[in-house]
Amino acid sequence: DIQMTQSPSTLSASVGDRVTITCRASQSIGHWLAWYQQKPGKAPKVVIYKASSLESGVPSRFSGSGSGTEFTLTISNLQPDDFATYYCQQYNAYPLTFGRGTKVEIK
Amino acid sequence: QVQLVESGGGVVQPGRSLRLSCAASGFVFSSYGMDWVRQAPGKGLEWVAVIWYDGNKEYYADSVKGRFTISRDNSRNTLYLQMDDLTVEDTAIYYCARDRAPAAPYYLDFSGQGTLVTVSS
Numbered sequence: 001d002i003q004m005t006q007s008p009s010t011l012s013a014s015v016g017d018r019v020t021i022t023c024r025a026s027q028s029i030g031h032w033l034a035w036y037q038q039k040p041g042k043a044p045k046v047v048i049y050k051a052s053s054l055e056s057g058v059p060s061r062f063s064g065s066g067s068g069t070e071f072t073l074t075i076s077n078l079q080p081d082d083f084a085t086y087y088c089q090q091y092n093a094y095p096l097t098f099g100r101g102t103k104v105e106i107k
Numbered sequence: 108q109v110q111l112v113e114s115g116g117g118v119v120q121p122g123r124s125l126r127l128s129c130a131a132s133g134f135v136f137s138s139y140g141m142d143w144v145r146q147a148p149g150k151g152l153e154w155v156a157v158i159w160y161d162g163n164k165e166y167y168a169d170s171v172k173g174r175f176t177i178s179r180d181n182s183r184n185t186l187y188l189q190m191d192d193l194t195v196e197d198t199a200i201y202y203c204a205r206d207r208a209p210a211a212p213y214y215l216d217f218s219g220q221g222t223l224v225t226v227s228s
Contacts, residue, residue, distance in 0.1 A: 001169070013219040034214035036152075043202055043217035044152065087152055094166040096142070096154040 002090050004027055006099030012107040013078055017065075021073045021102045023088035028068045033090040035064055035073045038101075041085045046072060047086075109133050109218050111203050116222030121194055127222055129186040129203030135180040137161075140206030142215055143188045145199035155201070161208035170196070172186065191228045200224075210215075 003026035013019050023033065033049040036044035046062035047056045051071055061076045075082055084107055088099040115127040127143070143155040156167045157179040165177050176189040186203050200223050204215035 031214070038152075041220075043124070043219060043221065044215075045217065046214055049207070049214045089152075089154075089214060091214050094157065094212050096212060096215075097166050098152040098154065101151045 001095055004088055004090055004097050004099040006088055006102055009103060010103045012105050014107045015078055017078045018076045019078055020053050020069050021086055025069045025090055029090045029092035031067050032090060034089045036087045037084045040061050046067045100107060109205055109216050110144050111219040113219045113222040115167050116224045118225045119193055120228055121226055123193055124191045127188040127201055131184045136184040138209055140209055141186045142204045144202045144204055147199040173215060198226045
């Protein structure tokens with residue numbers, strides 16, 4: 001199985017900050033990586049797919065990069081609505097696997 | 108838009124069975140793979156199983172293989188998860204999700220609130 005290692009587990013930031021979350025795969029997954037945002041009590045929603053493609057309707061302050069085994073999600077100009085938990089997910093092969101999540105909290 | 112409504116959760120004793128359902132609408136159900144993903148209280152997301160658009164292929168997480176069975180009824184636009192021999196480690200919110208592809212590993216669309224399964228004696 002492909003293991004996804006996400007860091008940090010928690011990130012404290014202020015409105016207007018630029019934040020970066022990292023996800024590492026235990027083997028190469030090409031560009032087959034998605035990022036999800038989840039708010040308390042809600043289902044996750046995809047923000048980035050294919051490593052760097054912005055999901056329709058998601059603000060352009062979200063961006064993704066990387067390929068192979070190392071990926072990043074960057075949120076520039078952090079907004080109040082962005083405080084949430086973010087998960088990476090590989091879809092190179094079954095079983096689909098998620099990172100453990102990064103909680104972005106208000107400093 | 109994609110609407111997925113999960114049901115069937117509840118409190119069940121270890122070793123017992125439960126069947127979850129997911130009613131889908133807003134898209135052509137028979138054209139997409141469908142998954143179950145779970146989230147233990149306060150924990151992260153764990154993929155459980157997938158069934159391809161035509162029901163001809165299924166894959167499972169090792170943690171549920173041999174105990175859970177995913178199925179679908181394309182005539183009823185409904186996804187199912189039969190869960191047998193439940194353990195306390197199966198306690199979680201169960202979400203159904205739509206694949207962005209009919210028959211391949213892909214990323215997922217979630218929409219429902221999930222259904223809570225609690226396994227406890």
